[in-house]
Amino acid sequence: MLVKNWRDVLRRAYSIRLMIIAAILSGVEVALPLLDGLLPIPPGVFAALSGLTVAAAFVARVCAQKGLSDE
Known part of the structure; x- marks a missing residue:
């Protein structure tokens, strides 16, 4: 079940940003x-x-x- 403010979480959560950075770094490792x-x-x-x-x-x-918030 999604949290009520899932759009805000996707836009502003540090964990999401860090996961995007990790995906980019993984892609660079594959492209090297x-x-x-x-x-x-x-x-x-x-x-x-x-x-x-x-x-x-x-x-x-x-x-x-x-x-x-947790909502």
């Missing part, structure tokens, strides 16, 4: 082999950053955020 060494970044860096971002999203999801 296609760039074939153009960027001097070791493999796994973006995957690690994505994992840390997801962990932050879990924490952000359970923390109260100013401007968003």
Whole structure:
């Protein structure tokens, strides 16, 4: 069941923003082999950053955020 203010949550929640960043980082990790060494970044860096971002999203999801109510 969705919360009553799900549109506000999608627009303003830090956890949603962090999950979007994690998805972008995961996409960059997948795209790196296609760039074939153009960027001097070791493999796994973006995957690690994505994992840390997801962990932050879990924490952000359970923390109260100013401007968003439980409704």
